[in-house]
Amino acid sequence: MNDGHEPATKANIEALREALREQISGTETKLLRAFYDFAKANQHRVSELEGSDATLTRRIGSIEGRLLEVERRLNMPPAA
Numbered sequence: 001m002n003d004g005h006e007p008a009t010k011a012n013i014e015a016l017r018e019a020l021r022e023q024i025s026g027t028e029t030k031l032l033r034a035f036y037d038f039a040k041a042n043q044h045r046v047s048e049l050e051g052s053d054a055t056l057t058r059r060i061g062s063i064e065g066r067l068l069e070v071e072r073r074l075n076m077p078p079a080a
Helices: 010-075
Strands: none
Touching: none
């Protein structure tokens, strides 16, 4: 009867070592996939933010140019 108190054989230890190695390798693969998925999603978000930032900067530049034109006209009325 096997009650779990028999001495382990070299084959038992080797089987356990191989099972642990496979489990560690599987866990490592899952972690790497999770990190890569996070990095990919984060890169997409950063790219969208950079695009939005560039668009906003262009729009602010356009508004500043228009405001400068209005101020110029107010400060220097056309000659009569």
